[in-house]
Amino acid sequence: MARCNVYIHPTSLVETEHIGDNTRVWAYSHIMAGATIGANCNIGEHCFIESHVTVEDNVTIKNGCCLWEGITIGAGAFIGPGVIFTNDLYPRSPRLPEAADRYRTKEWLVPTHVAEGATLGAGAIIVAGCNIGAFATVAAGAVVTRSVPAHALMIGAPARRRGWVCVCGRPLTRAGAELSCPHCQRMFVLSGDTVVAR
Amino acid sequence: MARCNVYIHPTSLVETEHIGDNTRVWAYSHIMAGATIGANCNIGEHCFIESHVTVEDNVTIKNGCCLWEGITIGAGAFIGPGVIFTNDLYPRSPRLPEAADRYRTKEWLVPTHVAEGATLGAGAIIVAGCNIGAFATVAAGAVVTRSVPAHALMIGAPARRRGWVCVCGRPLTRAGAELSCPHCQRMFVLSGDTVVAR
Amino acid sequence: MARCNVYIHPTSLVETEHIGDNTRVWAYSHIMAGATIGANCNIGEHCFIESHVTVEDNVTIKNGCCLWEGITIGAGAFIGPGVIFTNDLYPRSPRLPEAADRYRTKEWLVPTHVAEGATLGAGAIIVAGCNIGAFATVAAGAVVTRSVPAHALMIGAPARRRGWVCVCGRPLTRAGAELSCPHCQRMFVLSGDTVVAR
Numbered sequence: 001m002a003r004c005n006v007y008i009h010p011t012s013l014v015e016t017e018h019i020g021d022n023t024r025v026w027a028y029s030h031i032m033a034g035a036t037i038g039a040n041c042n043i044g045e046h047c048f049i050e051s052h053v054t055v056e057d058n059v060t061i062k063n064g065c066c067l068w069e070g071i072t073i074g075a076g077a078f079i080g081p082g083v084i085f086t087n088d089l090y091p092r093s094p095r096l097p098e099a100a101d102r103y104r105t106k107e108w109l110v111p112t113h114v115a116e117g118a119t120l121g122a123g124a125i126i127v128a129g130c131n132i133g134a135f136a137t138v139a140a141g142a143v144v145t146r147s148v149p150a151h152a153l154m155i156g157a158p159a160r161r162r163g164w165v166c167v168c169g170r171p172l173t174r175a176g177a178e179l180s181c182p183h184c185q186r187m188f189v190l191s192g193d194t195v196v197a198r
Numbered sequence: 199m200a201r202c203n204v205y206i207h208p209t210s211l212v213e214t215e216h217i218g219d220n221t222r223v224w225a226y227s228h229i230m231a232g233a234t235i236g237a238n239c240n241i242g243e244h245c246f247i248e249s250h251v252t253v254e255d256n257v258t259i260k261n262g263c264c265l266w267e268g269i270t271i272g273a274g275a276f277i278g279p280g281v282i283f284t285n286d287l288y289p290r291s292p293r294l295p296e297a298a299d300r301y302r303t304k305e306w307l308v309p310t311h312v313a314e315g316a317t318l319g320a321g322a323i324i325v326a327g328c329n330i331g332a333f334a335t336v337a338a339g340a341v342v343t344r345s346v347p348a349h350a351l352m353i354g355a356p357a358r359r360r361g362w363v364c365v366c367g368r369p370l371t372r373a374g375a376e377l378s379c380p381h382c383q384r385m386f387v388l389s390g391d392t393v394v395a396r
Numbered sequence: 397m398a399r400c401n402v403y404i405h406p407t408s409l410v411e412t413e414h415i416g417d418n419t420r421v422w423a424y425s426h427i428m429a430g431a432t433i434g435a436n437c438n439i440g441e442h443c444f445i446e447s448h449v450t451v452e453d454n455v456t457i458k459n460g461c462c463l464w465e466g467i468t469i470g471a472g473a474f475i476g477p478g479v480i481f482t483n484d485l486y487p488r489s490p491r492l493p494e495a496a497d498r499y500r501t502k503e504w505l506v507p508t509h510v511a512e513g514a515t516l517g518a519g520a521i522i523v524a525g526c527n528i529g530a531f532a533t534v535a536a537g538a539v540v541t542r543s544v545p546a547h548a549l550m551i552g553a554p555a556r557r558r559g560w561v562c563v564c565g566r567p568l569t570r571a572g573a574e575l576s577c578p579h580c581q582r583m584f585v586l587s588g589d590t591v592v593a594r
Contacts, residue, residue, distance in 0.1 A: 011409070013209070013225065027409065027426050027444075028226050028244070028424050028426070028442070030225050030226070030243060040491050041491070042489075042490075042491065044444075045426060045444050045462075046226070046244050046262075046424070046442050046444070046460075048225075048242075048243050048244070048261050057491075058489055058491035058492055058493075059489060059491070060489035060490060060491060062462075063444050063462045064244075064262065064280075064442075064460065064462065066243075066260075066261045066262065066279050066280075068279075075492075076488075076489050076491060076492030076493070076494075076495075077489060077492075078487050078488050078489040078492070080482070080487060081462050081464075081480055081481075081482070082280065082460075082462075082478065082480045084279055084280045084320045084321040084338070084339075085279075085320075086278070086279070086319070086320045086338055090335075090366075090367035090368055091276050091278060091317050091319065091367065092274075092276050092315070092317055092366070092367040093240075093256055093257060093258035093274050093275060093276040093315075093317075094240075094258060095238050095239070095240065095255075095256035095257070095258060095274060096256055096273075096274030096275075096276070096315050097256075097274070098274075098315065098365045098366055099274075099365075099366060099367060102366070102367075117488070117489075117492055117494070119487050119488055119489075121482070121487065122480045122481075122482045122521055123321070123480040123519070123521045123539075125320055125321045125338050125339040127338055137486075140480070140482055140521050140523055140539065141480075141521040141539035141553055143338065143339035156553065157339055157354065157355055157553055167494045167495075168486075168488070168494055168495060168498070169486035169487065169488040169495060169498075170486055211407070211423065226424050226442070228423050228424070228441060244424070244442050244460075246423075246440075246441050246442070246459050262442075262460065262478075264441075264458075264459045264460065264477050264478075266477075280478065282477055282478045282518045282519040282536070282537075283477075283518075284476070284477070284517070284518045284536055288533075288564075288565035288566055289474050289476060289515050289517065289565065290472075290474050290513070290515055290564070290565040291438075291454055291455060291456035291472050291473060291474040291513075291515075292438075292456060293436050293437070293438065293453075293454035293455070293456060293472060294454055294471075294472030294473075294474070294513055295454075295472070296472075296513065296563045296564055297472075297563075297564060297565060300564070300565075321519070323518055323519045323536050323537040325536055341519075341536065341537035355537055355552065355553055
């Protein structure tokens with residue numbers, strides 16, 4: 001695949017052929033063959049992206065993140081520094097004789113999807129299978145143990161919903177079922193756990 | 199020492215002569231002289247293993263882990279991505295004039311042992327001196343502030359015991375003093391804080 | 397600038413000219429042009445220091461730390477392994493069309509200062525704008541969401557003050573407004589939230 005205006009820092013290893021235009025990969029990072037990286041992404045230093053991972057366009061991944069097989073990142077998401085993903089709910093060393101059997105196939109692998117425009121704050125930890133809704137924000141240091149609805153603001157360990165956030169990233173103000181952004185004036189309606197643009 | 203079938207990624211630095219057969223070290227990792235690594239281990243990317251550390255056979259260490267002097271890892275343990283060890287209970291910069299005295303000898307150093315078959319989940323933090331019992335599981339994001347008994351399941355910050363786990367990694371079901379694994383049918387007996395195979 | 401007795405590991409990249417005498421930079425670390433590093437510092441492996449960061453003399457930075465633009469570190473501070481700084485309170489991917497406007501200038505950037513002699517424990521997370529007072533200690537795994545007074549001992553997520561610490565790093569014993577160190581016998585007086593040497 002022709003690469004148009006892709007920057008790869010000389011200390012990094014990009015083994016995939018599937019990397020979109022205008023994407024940049026900074027120092028000491030490793031992207032394995034078989035990963036798919038979109039256009040116009042920015043991948044920080046000391047990152048690792050495993051085979052079969054998909055990262056869509058316009059994603060920012062800060063330093064020190066590992067994206068394991070099973071992780072998929074929607075367009076325009078922000079993955080903060082030191083965010084930790086997982087893909088196994090009962091990890092043992094596959095080299096431990098009592099656990100080796102479980103790792104003979106990929107049945108142990110639990111995928112996780114981060115939807116478009118979401119933010120995972122610095123050092124957040126995502127338990128395998130907890131999907132992150134579009135434009136949700138997970139606060140720095142939160143430990144996500146359940147799937148997160150779109151536009152939710154999640155804080156703490158385990159992470160609890162403490163509000164709702166706008167596509168622009170600011171907290172929404174609520175009046176009954178109506179949510180509005182004091183910053184950009186976008187309006188939303190809350191119905192149950194679902195926030196939709198008005 | 200002859201190395202039999204050891205794989206070291208070309209970007210990594212392995213300065214120890216003590217590395218067991220069939221062990222693999224992935225990209226951008228550094229193992230110092232004087233560390234001892236067992237056979238059939240898998241050491242992920244962006245790891246650091248300091249002098250005097252011992253890692254026994256069949257251990258899996260995922261990306262971004264630092265094993266400081268004083269850390270020892272038992273056979274078949276799993277060290278998840280971004281797990282953080284410590285070896286000093288009152289850290290200051292040794293270059294701070296008011297703290298320099300403390301660092302003239304190694305008296306400040308507090309060792310930590312992770313016993314065989316244990317799992318440290320992603321991003322777990324282990325306070326110096328908190329030993330981890332055999333086949334215990336520390337959940338992702340837990341902060342361990344006390345030693346952990348064998349087979350314990352530890353969750354939260356500070357980590358509390360929330361159950362018991364099997365050698366295979368699954369939660370055990372309890373009936374009185376009897377514990378059994380719904381997955382692999384192994385049986386255990388609980389006496390006080392001690393779980394033993396039946 | 398002449399560099400006197402500076403050690404830079406051959407795998408590291410130090411692009412700044414402003415690095416003090418006797419400072420050491422270990423493997424796989426990257427210090428950008430325009431950063432200022434003091435004398436007699438020790439910077440661990442897999443670190444990243446961005447342009448415009450200032451690190452004063454005698455600082456110890458352990459492995460895996462990223463210092464973003466806006467972070468300043470006072471003399472003799474200790475930054476533990478895997479400490480995570482942030483500099484944005486409402487992060488989104490700057491490549492997300494709905495967020496791009498916010499990143500056209502540096503108005504989003506919120507600075508954080510760590511004062512002299514402070515300790516940030518392993519894996520601590522510092523929310524942007526939460527300054528750390530002189531000789532404060534942030535415990536391993538704490539998530540700092542407010543500024544921290546000098547000599548405070550901060551524990552938990554969110555971090556709460558659980559005591560006071562001496563310049564030497566040990567907990568202080570309190571008797572009324574008087575604080576004393578059982579280890580080094582230094583004396584302090586507490587007035588409101590302010591600890592001063594007696």
